[in-house]
Amino acid sequence: MSSGTSSLLVRFVSQLKEFSVPASAISVPLNLNRTGLNAVVCHLLGVNETSESFEFCVGAAQFSDLQVRSESQNNSAVKTRAPSTRQLLRGSLKAYSKSLGLGAEDVLTLEFMPAQKAPEEGPSIKNQDWVCALGLGEEILAAGLADGTLLLFHPKDFDSHSGGVKNVMQSAGLSHPGGVSGLDIHDPMQSNGDTLLSSAGKDGAVRLWRVSSIGTESKTPTSRWSLSLLGEFFDARGACNRVNFDPSGALIATGDAGGGVHVWDISKIAVRSTVSTKRQRTGSLATAPSPQSTPPLLALPSAHGGQVVSSVSWMSSEKLASSGWDGNVYQWDVVLIASNSQSPPVSTIHCGKTPTALASSLLGGVLATGHPDGSVRLWDSRVRGGGGVGDGGGLGTRGSLCPSSDTSAWVSDLAWCPAKAHLLAVADYGGLVRLWDSRAPSAPLATMTSHGGAKALCTRWAWAEAGGDLPMIFSGGADSEVKSAHF
Numbered sequence: 398m399s400s401g402t403s404s405l406l407v408r409f410v411s412q413l414k415e416f417s418v419p420a421s422a423i424s425v426p427l428n429l430n431r432t433g434l435n436a437v438v439c440h441l442l443g444v445n446e447t448s449e450s451f452e453f454c455v456g457a458a459q460f461s462d463l464q465v466r467s468e469s470q471n472n473s474a475v476k477t478r479a480p481s482t483r484q485l486l487r488g489s490l491k492a493y494s495k496s497l498g499l500g501a502e503d504v505l506t507l508e509f510m511p512a513q514k515a516p517e518e519g520p521s522i523k524n525q526d527w528v529c530a531l532g533l534g535e536e537i538l539a540a541g542l543a544d545g546t547l548l549l550f551h552p553k554d555f556d557s558h559s560g561g562v563k564n565v566m567q568s569a570g571l572s573h574p575g576g577v578s579g580l581d582i583h584d585p586m587q588s589n590g591d592t593l594l595s596s597a598g599k600d601g602a603v604r605l606w607r608v609s610s611i612g613t614e615s616k617t618p619t620s621r622w623s624l625s626l627l628g629e630f631f632d633a634r635g636a637c638n639r640v641n642f643d644p645s646g647a648l649i650a651t652g653d654a655g656g657g658v659h660v661w662d663i664s665k666i667a668v669r670s671t672v673s674t675k676r677q678r679t680g681s682l683a684t685a686p687s688p689q690s691t692p693p694l695l696a697l698p699s700a701h702g703g704q705v706v707s708s709v710s711w712m713s714s715e716k717l718a719s720s721g722w723d724g725n726v727y728q729w730d731v732v733l734i735a736s737n738s739q740s741p742p743v744s745t746i747h748c749g750k751t752p753t754a755l756a757s758s759l760l761g762g763v764l765a766t767g768h769p770d771g772s773v774r775l776w777d778s779r780v781r782g783g784g785g786v787g788d789g790g791g792l793g794t795r796g797s798l799c800p801s802s803d804t805s806a807w808v809s810d811l812a813w814c815p816a817k818a819h820l821l822a823v824a825d826y827g828g829l830v831r832l833w834d835s836r837a838p839s840a841p842l843a844t845m846t847s848h849g850g851a852k853a854l855c856t857r858w859a860w861a862e863a864g865g866d867l868p869m870i871f872s873g874g875a876d877s878e879v880k881s882a883h884f
Contacts, residue, residue: 403427405494406504409438413510418442422504427491434486438509450512453486454836455493455505485837513820515843516832519869519881520555524548528873532580533857534592537608537622538871540879541577541596548879549608549622552859552869555881573598579639583646593627593663595649597637603630603651605663630661630691634698643711648694648731650717652706658719660695660731695734700727708755710764712778716743718764720752726766728778746776756811759818763835767808773823775835810855815868822870824853830872830882845882848874 408422418441425437434453439446486493486507499505530541533552540548579597594606607625634655641650649661700706701721709719712728720726727742734740746764754767762778806827814820820842821833828848831841846853852875859868870882 404501405490405499406502407490408504408506409441410506410508411510412508416442416509425490427494428489430489431486434490434507434509451509452512452837454508454510455484455486485834487837487840513834513842514884516845516870516882516884518846519883521878521880522550524877524879526877527576527854527875528877528879529854530577530580530597531855531857531871531873531879532582532594532596533859533871534582534584536584536610537582537592537594538857538859538879539580539582539594539596540873541572541580541598542877543576545573545576545598547572547577547596549624550879552871555869555871572596572604573600573602575599575636578636579641579651581640581642581649583642593642593646595640595642597640597651599636601631601635601637601653603637603640603649603661604628605630605649627663628691630659630693638706639708641709641711643714643717645714648714650709650711650719652700652709652719652721654705655698656701656703656706656721656723657696657698658700658706658709658717658729659693659697660717660734661691662694665691665694695731696738697729697734700729701725707751707753710755710757712757712762712764718755718757718778720748720755720766722751724748724751726752726755726764726776744778746778748774754808754811756813756821758813758821758835759815765811765813765821765835767811767823767825769807771805771808771825771827773808773811773821773833809853812856812858812870814858816858822856822858822872824856824872826852828853828874828876830856830870830880832870845870846872846880848872848876848878848880851876 403426404424405427406422407425408420409418411417418438429437431453435451436446438451439449494505524540524542525544526546527543528540529543532539536551538550538552540550542548573596576599577596578599581595583593585591592608594608595603596606597603605627607627609623609625630651634653634657636654637651638654639652642648643650647663649663651659651661700719701723704722706719706721709717711717715730715732717729717731718726719729724747726746726748728744730740730743748766748768750768750770750772752766753769756765758765764776764778765773766776767773806825808823808825810824812822814822819835821835822830822845823833824830828850829844830846830853832843832845833841853872854874856870856872858870872880
């Protein structure tokens with residue numbers, strides 16, 4: 398772009414019908430940033446610029462037809478341009494136009510959308526020990542403690558208008574001696590089905606539970622449950638660190654401290670023991686007899702070469718990702734492994750830094766990894782050999798998601814938002830849970846919860862209500878609290 402150029406042709410587009418603006422490109426000053434562009438769009442919409450706040454995204458893939466279409470303007474072809482990856486505008490138009498090599502006659506397409514509101518902290522509950530793991534379903538929040546206790550809540554009990562959190566059930570001595578290290582919940586496909594809960598522990602066991610609703614109490618809107626122990630998987634290689642249902646709920650993947658990754662078929666488990674309880678505020682359950690162990694469907698005992706497996710995450714019902722202290726993320730084809738247990742991983746990502754957390758995005762093929770120095774990196778698994786999104790390191794020219802300058806705390810957990818796939822929650826040992834937008838990695842959108850300097854150990858999103866906005870987000874920490882944040 399010529400140094401003498403002071404304006405740029407911009408076409409504004411939106412996916413929301415209520416924010417429809419003229420399709421023709423207009424000339425705007427190059428020195429405009431988000432604030433200036435917000436004023437322009439508000440003028441086009443005919444609204445007061447103080448009443449609406451918008452974000453601006455460049456590289457809008459859903460408008461790719463605009464990138465190749467030419468329009469006639471003064472008898473010359475005008476090209477529309479956008480970068481290859483979606484990112485939020487964080488700076489002036491001049492910087493973006495320079496990186497794209499735009500000329501005075503090129504058109505930059507900008508998608509605009511309502512800006513994300515910052516979350517507000519909601520109620521929290523203090524427990525008797527560290528909250529090491531969380532699992533969330535549509536109507537159940539499970540919390541696993543360092544003393545082996547398993548707690549169940551209803552997410553709506555954390556509503557800021559409900560007058561405080563109600564501990565709906567507590568089971569003691571039933572889950573895992575040495576502590577709970579992983580939880581996951583699979584909701585039924587039918588409305589009258591039962592919810593499945595899987596728990597992993599430092600004792601090397603993975604237990605599968607059926608959680609059934611048995612009615613409601615008149616004083617609260619939440620359900621009572623019965624808890625049935627369906628079966629136990631046992632990994633003799635040491636503590637089982639993570640557990641994750643596949644999308645169908647038919648399989649469970651686990652990662653252990655000995656470097657092993659296993660896949661278990663829950664249909665192979667017979668009902669061994671059943672323990673039921675009515676809703677209790679402070680009650681507990683007696684210890685049930687341990688059922689016989691069920692062998693794994695697939696076993697990869699040396700998946701990470703004897704190094705700790707930090708996490709496992711299903712990318713689909715056929716593909717599983719695992720991260721380990723060997724510095725790698727592997728992607729496994731479970732169908733291939735079922736036919737040949739010696740099948741190597743279909744893809745390997747060499748992270749360069751130990752991945753301490755892993756999460757698979759709903760965007761398809763995108764993985765997030767957290768690291769001891771507080772950094773978070775995004776990877777496109779569709780790139781042969783596991784390259785980073787963009788130019789191999791993180792998010793193209795934007796780099797990796799990084800912590801703010803005041804911390805470099807160990808990343809303990811990651812969670813993608815089920816309602817908006819570009820939003821990522823990051824928990825760290827500094828005691829914070831931050832909200833990041835993968836399209837704007839230069840700074841977090843918000844710090845959602847603080848555990849008072851104690852380690853934040855886990856974080857999960859609640860499911861959004863039908864037709865609603867963003868759901869709540871929960872976190873657990875070494876301060877023994879389960880905290881909530883509301884949008």
